[in-house]
Amino acid sequence: MSDHSLGEFEELILLMVAAHNRQAYGVLILENLEEKLNKKVNISAVHMALKRIEAKGFVESSYGGITNERGGRRKKYYAITALGKKVLDRQYELRTSIYKQIPNISFGQ
Amino acid sequence: MKIQPPKRSLKFLRWFCREDFIEEIEGDLVELFEKRYEWSPAKAKRSFTWSVLKYFRPAFIKSFQKINNSNTTAMFKNYLKVSWRNLKRQPFFTALNTFGLAIGMTGALLISLFLYDELTYDKMFADADRIYRVNIDNKIAGEANKYAAVSGPLAEIMRRDYPHLENLTRFKHTGSRLIRQLEADQNVKEDNVVGADPAFFSMFGFDLILGDKNSALSEAKSLVMTRSAAEKHFGLNDALGQQMLLDNDEVFLVTGIIEDLPDNSFLKDYSLFLSITSFADHDSPAWNNWNFPTFIKLKDGASVPDLQDYLASVKDRYLLPWAMKSFPGLTMESVKEQEASGNYMVFDAIPLTDIHLYSPNLSGDFNLNGDIQDVYILSFIGIFLVLLASVNFMNLSTARSLKRSKEVGIRKTLGSVRSAIIGQFLTEGILVTFLSLVLAIGLASLAMPYFNVLAGKSMTLPFDRPSFWLIVLGASLLLGLFSGSYPAFLMSKFSPLKGLRGGEQTVGGAKTRSLLVIIQFAVSVFLIASTLVVFRQLNFIQGKDLGFQKDQILVLNDVSAVGEQIETFKQEIDRLAKVEHTSLSSYLPTPSDRSGVTYFPEGEVFQASSAIIIDQWHVDFDYVPTLNINLVSGRNFDRDLTTDSLGVILNESAIKMLGKTPEEVLGMRITDDFRNPDEAKMKFYTVIGVVKNFHFETMRNNIDALSLIIGRREANLMMIKLNASDFSETIDQIDALWGELAPGQPFDYYFMDDSFNEVYKAEQRLGSIFITFTTLSIFIACLGLFGLAAFNAERRAKEIGIRKVLGATVTQITLRLSSDFLKLVVIGIIISLPLAWFAMDRWLQDFSYRIEIGWLVFAMAAAVAVLISILTVSHQSMKAALSNPIKSLRSE
Structure with missing residues (x-):
């Protein structure tokens, strides 16, 4: 199933993963997102989106080593795939090309 | 932190x-x-x-699927595999278990079918839950009776003024009939013939195969027959419009064919339905003629109390006005007086579906009814059987727990949780149960024909019905879970340490096992004692002096077919070498429907207090000598005395009602002709003799009062007393005479003692059922005991070895091993005997003439139980005692 669609929240998460490539994991993404958006996000929503974009093939994941943190539980790190990057690029191009078509409208400051 | x-x-x-x-x-x-x-x-x-x-x-x-697919199925497969291996490794115990359970399940299966048949009686009819039968409840001269047939006019009245009535149909019994096609010359006897209303079909929801439902029974002299009756006479195709001759007298037209009637309905075996308008009294206004079984169907939502109220009012509104008009002597005051002395007569109704199990056999019933008590008894026996077999399984499984404790230990060490071990043992239980089920279904199919004879039914195993399989499989699963649960929960408690070290661990097992054995034997002894009582009572009533001789009496049916020449026929038979007496009468001293006749002594006519209601039999001059009835005083009827046509012979019960001694009563004059408007012409009978009481009802009843008068009303039977034990020659001679005088009529005879045995069929059936299931239960209990004894001998092999080495004799060891079990058996006996006494005492209360139970029955039951258990146990004990001690002591 080659579903290349990308929801708004999913796009944000994918951007986060790309921004923190190979260092991105659940809590890190959550904290950065909360900071940027300036609002509370539930960790389950982050995980949900991560699982979805992973299923679509935009990111890949791997376990880190066992540490003393988190009661010995491994972190799962996410990295953007080539496909993921391409989708992000296309999304960016699409938006900027349309954005450029906006005439110079003044809203009367 | x-x-x-x-x-x-x-x-x-x-x-x-x-x-x-x-x-x-x-x-x-x-x-x-x-x-x-x-x-x-x-x-x-x-x-x-x-x-x-x-x-x-x-x-x-x-995902749920993942759970089911991976681990659980694998575990389940493993359970099955290990269970199977376990069963195979111990073929002896497996066989004992499977066989015991199979026997129990076979019994339960057969009993369930019987119960299903009984409990669904009459439920197949359309709107059966709204159909009721009207009864009459009557007490007169101290004797209460119920009748399943009511006055003829009631039907008309109810149709007219009972608003909640949806349908009503009336029957009239007419007994057996000789029937043939008009042009045929051979008569066939149809035993079950009844008159019926046209509403009969719509009432019970019958569809006609041939003919028109609405008109089939509306004309006089028309009849409807069942499919099999039609096939017997002429085949189905040309049935309609056939002319049939009934009793060589009346011609009936076949106007319809219906399917054969279901075996578990009150109409079972009825084959011929005559239109009710063919009977002369169908529109008679007489309310004292209780000949019409009447069934009504209420409208949806009608209330039963309302119906009962209505029926209770019928007597005052219709019956009494008619009676006072018809009998000039009857007034409101005399009715009141009758009622004040405790007499009554009311109409009431019983639901159709209650008739078979909850109503005793009444005069007017179509077929013999069942008894809810039998249903209860059989349910108990069925449950007992399964329980016994299930207990066996538990006993043997826990007894073998010793052998399995190592397995449990290893399983636990390897990380098995308790639930997995429980699963293992439950699987074994279910597996054995299903093996038994296969065996039980086979056994039940084999036993079905015999069981049908026993139960007096014609049932089959309903293999084609999904609900049957659903119930059977469901019940087996439950039984498996139940049987497996006790061993499973017990053994899963084992400590792995002890199990692996090889120590003994019987967690509470021994005590429970003893208790289970006690229960098994209590049940078995109860059944043995009950069986003995039933059979002794049967012997008693069959062997009791009846007061007349029923042996060597041949009864010829339907002798009215001879017609005018009956007297010649009788004389010819009398002349045969081996015939002692012949007598012509329809009244046999065997239980049947009878109704009393009211007599008043001379000079006290219409004095309610001196009326007696007693049976009146029309007999001939040879009746008393043929049956060899003893006279207490007076004499028999004398052919040469013309006055004897108005003579009467009473029995001892009758003169007791009159309050006279046998000598005083001779010459007394009584009358049943009090309705004669001309009092001067009233017919009086003179008492000429008194006979000793003889049993003409079953031993359940006391001997009723009886009067014998000379008369040939409906004389349809001939009793022939033979004086030789080889009857065949005489029967051939009689047959030849019959062929001459009644050509084309069926020659139908039976021996009186056979018909007498018929009467106790219910008791005999109960006896056979008891003996069958008693045998089964003892067998199952013995299987269990046998298994336990074998196990015990094996477990104590070392102890026995040591005892022998120290000098114990074989007898001592055998006794020691057997006495453990005998103790349990004896406790079982002690518990069950009082219960058996209580139950059988209540059963015997139904009989007016009954045995004393006595201690002998119980001693015998106990002896049988002890003997059987000794036989079962001693074999194993002896084997153990005889074995070489070296063998058991060497193995370590």
Whole structure:
């Protein structure tokens, strides 16, 4: 199933993963997102989106080593795939090309 | 200090969350928790729990299929495999278990079919729950009776003024009939013939195969027959419009054919339905003629109390006005007086579906009724059987627990949880049960024909019905779970340490096993004692002096077919060498429907207090000598005395009602002709003799008062007393005479003692059923005991070896081993005997003439139980005692 669609929240998460490539994991993404958006996000929503974009093939994941943190539980790190990057690029191009078509409208400051 | 996230939330998360996500999610949650904990522990906990709840959605929940597919199926397969191996490794115990359970299940299966048949009686008719039969409840001269047939005019009255009536149909019994096609010359006897209304079909929801439902029974002299009756006479195709001759007298037209009637309905075996308008009295206004079984169907939602109220009012509104008009002597005052002395007569109704099980056999019933008591008795026996077999399984399984304790130990050491071990043993229980089920279905198919004879039914195993399989499989599963549960929960408790070390561990097993053996033998002894009582009572009533001789009496049926020449026929038979007496009468001293006649002594006519209601039999001059009835005083009828045509012979019960001694009563004059409007012409009978009481009812009843008068009303039977034991020659001679005088009529005869045995069929059936199931239950109990004894001998092999080495004799050891079990058997006996006494005493209360139970029955029952158990146990004990001690002591 080659579903290349990308929801708004999913796009944000994918951007986060790309921004923190190979260092991105659940809590890190959550904290950065909360900071940027300036609002509370539930960790389950982050995980949900991560699982979805992973299923679509935009990111890949791997376990880190066992540490003393988190009661010995491994972190799962996410990295953007080539496909993921391409989708992000296309999304960016699409938006900027349309954005450029906006005439110079003044809203009367 | 280490901080812990809320335990319960974490446990919940681990329970539902997919394995491949759990580590990541848990890790992230815990990390967040730890960070937030520094701000506010309470908030962190709350937030943790809240997040966990938010994960509870399809994307994160384990898939159900995965659970079933991977581990559980594999485990189940393993359970099955290990169970099978276990069963194979111990063929002896497996066979005992399977066979015992199979026997119990066969019994239960057959009994269930019987109960189903009984409980669905009459339920197949359309709207059976709204159909009622009207009865008459009557007490007169101290004798209460119920009748299943009511006055003829009631039907018309109810149709006219009972608003809740939807349908009503009336029958009239007419007994057996000789029937043939008009042009044929051979008569056939149809035993079950009844007159019926046209409403009969719509009432019970019958469709006609041939003919028109609405008109089939509306004309006089028309009849409807069942499919098999039609096929017997002329085949189905040309049935309509056939002319049939009934009793060589009346011609009836066949106007319809219906399907054969269901075996579990009150109309069972009825084959011929005559239109009710063919009977002269069908529109008679007489209310004292209780000849019409009447069934009514109420409208939806009509209330039964309302119906009963209506029926109760019928007597005052219709019956009494008619009676006072018809009998000039009857007034409102005399009716009141009668009622004040405890006499009554009321109409009431019984639901159709209650008739078979809850109503005794009444005069007017179509077929013999069943008895709810039999249903209860059989249900108990069925449950007992399964319970006995199930107990065997538990006993043998727990007894073998010793052998399995190592297995349990190893399983537990390797990480098996208790539930897995329980699963293992339950699987074994279910497996054995299903093996037994296969065997039981086979056995039941084989036993079905015999059981049908026993139960007087014609049932088959309903293999084609899904509900049958559903119930059978469901019940077997339950039984397997039940039987397996006790061993499973017991053995799963074993400690692995003890199991592996090889120590003894019987956790509470021994005591429970003893209790189970006691229960088994209590049940068996109860059944043995009951069987003995039933058979002794049967012997008693069959062997009791009846007061007349029923042996060597041949009874010829339907002798009215001879017609005018009956007297010649009788004389010809009298002349045969081996015939002692012949007598012509329809009244045989065997139980049947009778109704009393009211007599008044001379000079006291219409004085209610001196009326006696007693049976009146029309007999001939040879009746008393043929049956060899003893006279207490007076004499028999004398052919040469013309006055004897108005003579009467009473029995001892009758003169007791009159309050006279046998000598005083001779010459007394009584009359049953009090309705004669001309009092001067009233017919009086003179008492010429008194006979000793003889039993003409079953031993359940006291001997009723009886009067014999000379008369040939409906004389349809001839009794022939033979004086030789070889009857065939005489019967051939009689047959030849019959052929001459009644050509084309069926020659139908039976021996009186056979018909007498018929009467006690219910008791005999009960006896046979008891003996069958008693045997089964003893057999099952013995199987269990045998298994336990074998196990015990094996377990104590070393002890026996040591005892022998120290000088014990074989007898001592055998006794020692057997006495353990005998103790249990004796306790079982002690418990069950009082119960058996109580139950059988109540059963015997039904008989007016009954045996004393006595201690002998119980001694015998106890002796049988002890003997059988000794035989069962001693074989194993002897084997153990005789074995060479070296063998048992060497093995370590």
